[in-house]
Amino acid sequence: MAAQADRIHRARPVNVAVIVQQGKTLDYIDGITQRSETPEEYVRQEIAKSLVREYGYEKAEVSVEFVLRLGSRKPRADLVIFGEGDQHDQDRARIIIECKSQKIKSSDRKEGVGQLQSYMAACPNVAYGMWTNGIERYCYRRVDTSGTVKFEEIPDIPGKGRTEDEVERPRFDQLKAASSDALLFAFRRCHNYIAGNQGLQKPEAFWELLKIIFCKIHDERSSDEVEFYATSKERHGLNGQLKIKARIARLFDEVKAEYPTIFRENEVVELNEGVRAYIVSQLQMYSLLESDIDVKGRAYEEIVGSNLRGDRGEFFTPRNICQMAVAMLDPGERQMILDPACGTGGFLITAMNYVIEKIRSAEISKWGDVERAETAIRQRVSRFAQNYIIGMDLNPNLVKASKMNMVMNNDGAGGLYQANSLKAPATWEDSLRDRQIMGQVDLLFTNPPFGSKIPIDEPSILEAYDLGHTWSYDSDTDKWTKTDAVQKSQPPEVLFIERCIKLLKPGSGRCAIVLPDGILGSPGLGYVREWILQNTRVLASIDLHPDTFQPHVSVQTSVLVLERKTDQQIAVETAVGRLNDYEVFMAVANHIGHDKRGNVTYVRDREGNEIFEEVEETLKEYEDGKPVYKKQRTQRKVIDDNTLQIAQAFRSWLFEQD
Structure with a gap:
C-alpha cells in the first residue's frame, strides 16, 4: 500500500533561510x-x-x-x-x-x-x-x-x-491529519452551512456542529471500520441521505452513552438530511485525533470564541500564553493539574499535551520500535488524563465546550466539572468533592474572570475569604491588617487568588495566574499584595503586551507565578516580624505574535521584510498498515513572539536558584 501521511507533529526550527519583501509571501511549492x-x-x-x-x-x-x-x-x-x-x-x-x-x-x-x-x-x-x-x-x-x-x-x-x-x-489508515488552516476552513464551512441552510442562529448551529464532531471522534476512537462517511451518490438522493442519517444516529447514541454529562439521553442531531450529509462529507477525510494540537486549537477556538463568549468577563487565553505558563511550570505525569476557571480548557489541554509529549518521547526512546511504543503510550496517557487533569467552570456551556475540546485532544473530559470554584467545596457535586482537591493540587493554571461589572456579593462566599474582608492600613508601619468586617462585594479575581493558593499543596504547589495589572499596582489593593507575599513565594511576574487579548478585549495583564508557603514558613516569618528576602524572575512579553486586530505578526529585517525559517517536521505515515515516522524540511515565517524564550529563561533561572 502506498504510504499515507496522517499526522504532522510540531515543527522544529533548523535555521533562518529567506528574507521576504514587505507585502509579499513565499510560495510554498517552489520556496x-x-x-x-x-x-x-x-x-x-x-x-x-x-x-x-x-x-x-x-x-x-x-x-x-x-x-x-x-x-x-x-x-x-x-x-x-x-x-x-x-x-x-x-x-x-x-x-x-x-x-x-x-x-x-x-x-x-x-x-x-x-x-x-x-x-x-x-x-x-x-x-x-x-x-x-x-x-x-x-x-x-x-x-x-x-x-x-x-x-x-x-x-x-x-x-x-x-x-x-x-x-x-476511506479506511482509518487513509484519513488525513489536518495541517495549517485546513481544519479551520472546514469548521467555518460547516458552521456557516448549518446556519445558512438549517435556519438556525449561529450559536445553535455551533451546538449541532459539536454533535457531529463528537460522532466523528467517537468513530475514530471506537469503530472497527469507518462509519462516518457520505458518498457522492448518498448525498444526492433521499435514500442515501437516510442511510447517512442512520449511521450518524447510531454513532450519536453511543456518544450519549459515553458522555451522559454532556448530552441528554433524548437529544438528537437536529439537522435535516441534506445538511447532515454535507457536514459529514466535509469532515470525513480528516483524522481529528491525529491532527496537530495547534491546528485543532486554532480551528476550535475560533468557532467557540464566536459563539460562546459571555458577559461574565470571559475571554480566552491565547495559546502562546498557555504554552508559556505551562513550559514555565514544566508539569509531570504524576502531578495533579487544575484550572478552577477553565473556560474552554486552553490551559488544561496545553498542559495535558505537554505531558503527553514527554510520555511519547520516553516510550519511543525506550522501545525504539514505534509500533511497540504506541501501546505503552496509550496506557500511560489514559491513566494521566483520567486521574491528573481537573477543570471547573461556572458556565455550563463552557464546560460542555471544554469537554469537547478535551475529547478532541486525547480525552481528559472526565475531570471537567460545572461548579462555582469560589463556593465552599461542600456545595460541589459529589464526584468533584470526592477528589478532595483542597490543598492537594501540584500545579494550577488559570485566567479567572475579572472585572467590577461581575462582582461577588454573596455574604456566605465573602466571609469565607481573608480577601473577602475589609483591611485597615497603618501608614506608620506600612502594614495592612484584616478586620472582622466583610466587604459588600469583591471583583472575582481577588477571591480567585486566595482560592487558587488554598487549592495548592503547601510547600510545593505552584500556580500561574493571569491577573489585571491593578492587582499589582493599585494603592487601594495593597492588602491583596500583602496577602500574596504572606502566603506565597513569588517566583515570577510576566508583564503581558496590551494587545495580548485583542481583538476581543483591551486589558493590561500580567502572569504571576506563585508557590504556596507551608504553615510553618508563614509562622516563622510572622514570629520574626518580617518576610524572607528572595529573588523574583521578571520579564516583559512585548512580542506576542499578533496585533490589536488579531492579525499574526512576523519578525522583519531592518527594511521591514519578513523573515522565513527552515523547519524540520516529523510526519507519522503508514506503510503496510504500520506507523512509520519520517522527517521533511519546509519553510515558514518566523512569528514575532518571545513568550517561549521567556519560559526558557525562567527555567534556566529557576535551575540556578535550586
Missing part, C-alpha cells in the same frame, strides 16, 4: 517565488500546503499559476497537479484547483465554480477539480459520456495513490 500577500493568495498557499502535507503529492507534481489555452484566451489556473514524472503540459494535467478570496462566491458568473469547470473541460486528462474560497469548497469528478462532459460533485479529490472509492469511504 523561491515571492507573491503579493492578498486574501486569494492566502487561500492558495493554504491549499498548496494541504496538497503536499495531507494529500501526499510531491511539490514537483504541482504547478502554480499554470497557463491554459482556451481558444484565444490564456488564463492561469491556480494549482494544477500532474502525474509523477509527467511533463507539465496541458494534456497531462490530472487535477485543477481554483482558489479565491472569501468575497468571491461559488455562484459568481465569472470566477465561481463555472470557471473551474471550463478549465477542467479544456484539459482532456483532468479527472478532478476543486474550487474554494476558504469558506465554501466544492470538489468535482469529470464524467465523459457520448462526447458530453459533465461534472459530478464528490466529497473530496483523491490523494496521491488513492482511488475514488477510497475517497468515498
